[in-house]
Amino acid sequence: MKAKKVILRILLVIVTFLVITFAGANYTLYSICHGPSETARDLFVSTILETGALKFLASWYFTEEEILAITTRNAMSQTMEEVDKNLITVTAKEGNEEALQEAEEEFDFDENGIAIIELTGRAYMAKLMVIKDPSKVKLSTIYPWSDMNHSKNGVTLEELVTKENAIAGINGGEYFSAGNWGGRPKGITVCEGEIQYNDPKKGDVMVGFNEDDILVIKDVSGMNASQVEQMLKDEKIRDAVSFKDEENGDSNHFTKLIINGNPREISGNGSGANPRTAIGQRADGMVLMLVTDGRGAAGHLGATAADLLTTMIEYGAVNAANLDGGSSSAMYYNGQYEMTSVTLYYSTASWRLPTGFVVMGKEAE
Numbered sequence: 001m002k003a004k005k006v007i008l009r010i011l012l013v014i015v016t017f018l019v020i021t022f023a024g025a026n027y028t029l030y031s032i033c034h035g036p037s038e039t040a041r042d043l044f045v046s047t048i049l050e051t052g053a054l055k056f057l058a059s060w061y062f063t064e065e066e067i068l069a070i071t072t073r074n075a076m077s078q079t080m081e082e083v084d085k086n087l088i089t090v091t092a093k094e095g096n097e098e099a100l101q102e103a104e105e106e107f108d109f110d111e112n113g114i115a116i117i118e119l120t121g122r123a124y125m126a127k128l129m130v131i132k133d134p135s136k137v138k139l140s141t142i143y144p145w146s147d148m149n150h151s152k153n154g155v156t157l158e159e160l161v162t163k164e165n166a167i168a169g170i171n172g173g174e175y176f177s178a179g180n181w182g183g184r185p186k187g188i189t190v191c192e193g194e195i196q197y198n199d200p201k202k203g204d205v206m207v208g209f210n211e212d213d214i215l216v217i218k219d220v221s222g223m224n225a226s227q228v229e230q231m232l233k234d235e236k237i238r239d240a241v242s243f244k245d246e247e248n249g250d251s252n253h254f255t256k257l258i259i260n261g262n263p264r265e266i267s268g269n270g271s272g273a274n275p276r277t278a279i280g281q282r283a284d285g286m287v288l289m290l291v292t293d294g295r296g297a298a299g300h301l302g303a304t305a306a307d308l309l310t311t312m313i314e315y316g317a318v319n320a321a322n323l324d325g326g327s328s329s330a331m332y333y334n335g336q337y338e339m340t341s342v343t344l345y346y347s348t349a350s351w352r353l354p355t356g357f358v359v360m361g362k363e364a365e
Contacts, residue, residue, distance in 0.1 A: 047272030074268035090285030092133035126292040134213040139239035146183035154182025154352035167361030173241025182352030187242030205255035208240020215281035257320040270305030275329040280320030291331040
């Protein structure tokens with residue numbers, strides 16, 4: 001009898017704790033959603049709609065009409081502009097010594113031609129990796145893929161980097177993430193000129209490099225697999241992934257950030273605030289890889305579309321795109337994670353991934 005009483009008391013304490021915690025969280029969220037600050041309200045809804053598992057929270061506090069009004073106030077205009085490859089001159093390839101010297105003075109490159117810049121003083125913390133030579137940027141994958149029953153798991157970013165004997169990397173494109181298997185991409189995957197996945201869907205945008213080491217960002221929404229195959233051949237794409245760029249009322253996904261030096265027009269923050277991964281290229285060909293934290297890490301909610309635009313413009317991007325973010329966001333360099341997923345049980349690694357952009361080091365030459 002005494003043992004039963006002890007167990008019941010313990011259960012009562014646990015239940016009471018859970019009830020108080022839930023009530024407190026609910027009160028806090030209700031205060032944000034129905035408080036005086038429209039900015040806080042909009043940011044909460046836009047942010048929560050970009051998560052994989054917590055979208056339902058928005059419908060707890062708002063009607064469909066209210067959610068649509070909020071996402072409309074914080075959205076990105078559509079752009080069909082195509083990348084003008086003539087705006088990029090890869091100085092590392094052309095041997096332009098003057099331009100290379102200017103780059104050396106602007107960035108503190110190491111022996112691998114990589115500079116890591118820590119960005120602080122914002123509503124998020126981020127690392128920007130600058131790669132002098134774009135020909136060093138490749139795609140690493142776990143191809144052949146698993147079947148839809150997830151017989152093969154994805155791997156960490158560290159494993160993708162190590163697999164190619166590379167020195168650095170960031171996470172890549174969109175993938176099937178149910179159960180966090182990470183064993184199969186979505187949209188398009190091209191690795192060293194080989195089409196490894198070709199199943200374009202509505203809203204897909206390809207992000208990758210052609211044989212001239214120029215970053216190409218191209219809509220493939222509306223194309224079928226054969227049309228995509230021809231486009232990849234015509235564009236001479238060597239390494240690429242894809243991500244979604246669409247607005248469907250209750251969630252916003254964006255890929256294009258800057259095309260030909262023209263930043264995408266936004267209203268409000270353009271999106272919610274979350275961990276982000278973005279890639280860009282300057283007029284001199286140098287590649288910018290940006291990864292931010294968020295979702296409570298160091299008290300940071302994350303970066304918005306406006307934040308990504310501001311940073312990419314600041315560092316000279318002519319073309320830039322958003323990649324898969326959230327818990328997938330990670331950056332690895334020289335044997336350690338510079339940025340990782342903020343999920344507790346992946347605090348020292350990354351989410352399991354099927355693809356990642358990696359950077360070859362000096363020893364790989």
